[in-house]
Amino acid sequence: MSLTTPQLIQKLPQSWWGLFGAMRLxxxxxxxxxxxxxxxxxxxxxxxxxxxxxxxxxTVKEPICYQNLTFKSRFVQLPSDIQCQFLRxxxxxxxxxxxxxxxxxxxxxxxxxxxxSWQNVLLQMLATYIKVKQQESGLHLHQTPYRFTCGNQxxxxxxxxxLKKSTQQCPWKKIPMKKIPEPDTQYQxxxxxxxxxxxxxxxxxxxxxxxxxPSVDSxxxxxxxxxxxxxxxxxxxxxxxxxxxxxxxDPTEEEPIPRESNADTLLLAKGEKLKESWQSGSETSPEIxxxxxxxxxxxxxxxxxxxxxxxxxxxxxxxxxxxxxLSSILSExxxxxxxxxxxxxxxxxxxxxxxxxxxxxxxxAAEHFPKSLIEGVFIRCLEQGLxxxxxxxxxxxxxxxxxxxxxxQMVQKLxxxxxxxxxxxxxxxxxxxxxxxxxxxVLMTGILKTxxxxxxxxxxxxxxxxxxxxxxxxxxxxxxxGNINIMEKEVHKNGTFLKKALSAALNKLRK
Numbered sequence: 001m002s003l004t005t006p007q008l009i010q011k012l013p014q015s016w017w018g019l020f021g022a023m024r025l026x027x028x029x030x031x032x033x034x035x036x037x038x039x040x041x042x043x044x045x046x047x048x049x050x051x052x053x054x055x056x057x058x059t060v061k062e063p064i065c066y067q068n069l070t071f072k073s074r075f076v077q078l079p080s081d082i083q084c085q086f087l088r089x090x091x092x093x094x095x096x097x098x099x100x101x102x103x104x105x106x107x108x109x110x111x112x113x114x115x116x117s118w119q120n121v122l123l124q125m126l127a128t129y130i131k132v133k134q135q136e137s138g139l140h141l142h143q144t145p146y147r148f149t150c151g152n153q154x155x156x157x158x159x160x161x162x163l164k165k166s167t168q169q170c171p172w173k174k175i176p177m178k179k180i181p182e183p184d185t186q187y188q189x190x191x192x193x194x195x196x197x198x199x200x201x202x203x204x205x206x207x208x209x210x211x212x213x214p215s216v217d218s219x220x221x222x223x224x225x226x227x228x229x230x231x232x233x234x235x236x237x238x239x240x241x242x243x244x245x246x247x248x249x250d251p252t253e254e255e256p257i258p259r260e261s262n263a264d265t266l267l268l269a270k271g272e273k274l275k276e277s278w279q280s281g282s283e284t285s286p287e288i289x290x291x292x293x294x295x296x297x298x299x300x301x302x303x304x305x306x307x308x309x310x311x312x313x314x315x316x317x318x319x320x321x322x323x324x325x326l327s328s329i330l331s332e333x334x335x336x337x338x339x340x341x342x343x344x345x346x347x348x349x350x351x352x353x354x355x356x357x358x359x360x361x362x363x364x365a366a367e368h369f370p371k372s373l374i375e376g377v378f379i380r381c382l383e384q385g386l387x388x389x390x391x392x393x394x395x396x397x398x399x400x401x402x403x404x405x406x407x408x409q410m411v412q413k414l415x416x417x418x419x420x421x422x423x424x425x426x427x428x429x430x431x432x433x434x435x436x437x438x439x440x441x442v443l444m445t446g447i448l449k450t451x452x453x454x455x456x457x458x459x460x461x462x463x464x465x466x467x468x469x470x471x472x473x474x475x476x477x478x479x480x481x482g483n484i485n486i487m488e489k490e491v492h493k494n495g496t497f498l499k500k501a502l503s504a505a506l507n508k509l510r511k
Contacts, residue, residue, distance in 0.1 A: 002064040005082070008074050012057045015049035023085045033089050051097045055105040075105075076112040080119065087122035091292060092329045094129055103130050125289030132266060132293050267294050271302040278311065278319045288322050291330060296337040303341035313357035316346055320361045327368040335369045339376025347377055350389035362393055366401035373397075374409050382417055386424040395431040407437045415446035421454045426463050433470045444475060448486045455490065465498035472505045479509055 003011075009020050022036040061071035075083065094102065106126050113120045270287045277285035291299060303309070311319065319342055323330070343361060347354075354362075365373040381390050398407060411432055414425070429447075439447070451468075458464040468490055479487070484506065491502040 002077060003062055003074075005079060008062070008077055011060070011062075011074060013049060013053050016054050019089070020082065020086075023082055033085065034092075037089075037093070051093075052101040055097070055101045059105055059108045072112055073108055075109055080117070083119050084122065087119060087126070088329045091122060091125060091129075094126065099130060099133055102126065103134075106130060121286050124286045125292055128270070128286075128289050129293040132264075135266065264294075264298060267298055267302050268305060271306050275306055275308065275311075278315045278322070281314075281318055282322075285322060288326060291323065291326060291334045291338060294334075296333045299334060299337040300341055303337075308342045309345035311342065311346075313346065313355045313361075316342055317357040317361050317364075320364045324364060324368045330369075332372060335372035336376040339365065339369065339372050340380065343373075344377045344380050347390060347393065348381055348384060350387065350393070352389055354389065354393045359393065359396070362397050363401050366397045366406070370402055370406035371409060374406060374413060378410060379413055382413070382419070382425075385419075386422075386428075388424065391424040391427050394428060398428070398431045398435065404435075404437050407432055407435060408439075408443070411437065411439070411443060411447065415443070415450045417450070417454075419454070420456065421451070421458050421464070423461065423463055426458070426461070426467050430463070430467050430470060433467065433474060436474060439475060439478075441478065441480065444478065445480070445483060447471070448483055448490075452486050452490055455493075459493050460495040462496050462498070465494055465496040465502065468494070469498060469502055469505065472502065472509070476505065476509045484509055 009017060012020075018036050019033060022032040058075040059073045062074055062077060064070055064072050064077060075086075078086075090097065090102075106123055110120065110123050110127070113123060267290060270290045274285055274287035274290055277287065290302065294302065308319075319338075323335070323338055343365065346358060346361075350358075362373070362377075365377075378394060381394075386394075398410070402410070410428075414429065414432075417425070419425070429451075448471075455464065468487070472487065487506060491499065491506055494502060
């Protein structure tokens with residue numbers, strides 16, 4: 001015997017009950033949990049509930065008895081569909097959750113989930129995110145900052161300023177130094193940082209400490225080598241002079257410093273495994289969480305470093321299918337970067353009709369990431385110049401797969417394009433108009449102004465004449481006087497046999 005789902009939820013903080021109620025509506029309203037969360041932020045209480053309190057409550061052990069009495073966390077006793085919905089919700093808002101509480105929750109939950117389940121995949125994504133964040137926060141844990149005294153701070157600043165002003169841009173050239181004689185009688189003091197392992201621990205932590213070091217005879221200096229004088233705060237002590245290296249005068253004498261990749265090593269390793277899974281045809285690789293834990297710039301760096309642009313059509317299809325599993329939690333910026341780095345190179349390189357696999361990629365993208373498809377692929381192809389192969393694939397997706405909101409977005413992007421009209425752009429306009437997408441007055445005015453401004457050389461083009469006639473016939477009833485005047489100028493310039501039909505259709509609008 002064990003607790004029922006309502007009983008488990010009632011043991012959680014009351015401020016979060018609404019979230020689990022919204023999860024039951026997600027089958028009918030896909031954004032019910034997000035709507036609830038946003039409404040909570042705007043409520044009179046002025047903010048979200050405590051994530052730490054919720055995660056701690058979910059990890060509390062409750063008795064469960066089948067054959068033997070055992071104790072498991074409240075979370076793992078919830079139905080699997082609620083577990084998955086909750087984990088997707090956590091992934092979407094992971095940046096808002098304290099890392100320590102999230103780490104404890106993941107460790108506890110992973111101990112009781114099946115390795116082949118979706119819960120485990122989502123928990124692995126969270127674990128990877130936590131690891132990346134902990135790696136970032138731990139970069140400075142073992143660094144020992146050096147604290148200058150007032151006198152040496154001025155000397156260090158002066159030396160750094162001299163380096164900045166230098167026009168020499170090459171590796172440092174090491175200059176051999178003469179062997180320093182063994183210390184015997186003459187000693188001087190040089191400051192060091194207060195947490196050095198050789199310090200006398202009897203001093204206060206904030207007290208500037210010193211150790212005895214052998215002095216350097218000025219006669220040992222090498223000509224042309226810069227010397228920094230480190231001055232003690234104690235005026236009675238003499239300064240210590242230290243040699244430094246000089247800049248190489250001839251850049252050709254040294255090997256150039258190899259350029260390091262901008263991609264994080266951990267993300268690169270994840271990207272390599274992800275690429276291997278795509279090449280093997282696997283759609284459920286846990287490394288797909290790369291697109292959840294990495295920033296768009298990091299995704300771009302990994303894609304460039306691992307040459308995602310050279311994936312085959314079938315591998316890109318596998319990659320797109322794997323990405324659709326994250327469609328409910330993936331940020332738009334990440335999906336745009338996937339389209340730009342993986343899909344766009346394949347579409348832009350087309351010289352003939354697209355393969356069935358590539359058509360499948362575009363169809364999937366139109367269904368799950370329509371805005372990202374337009375931002376990451378269509379706009380880039382439009383800016384580079386559309387060929388007949390690109391035009392064909394975009395027109396197919398406009399007719400069959402794109403929702404009206406994405407069609408409107410595409411129309412908006414076309415009105416913002418400053419390239420001169422050609423037959424390919426006209427064909428895309430014609431396809432969009434044929435879908436009878438609802439156009440606002442502002443968007444209609446934008447279309448007509450764009451056509452009028454960039455239609456030079458299209459006066460005798462029959463396809464352009466057909467586009468004008470289609471616009472008048474389908475949207476003429478909503479033309480303003482300004483729209484009619486712009487269209488009249490275009491009709492007057494037309495030099496095809498359609499001019500008479502255009503004039504007759506326009507005259508009907510004036511009556």
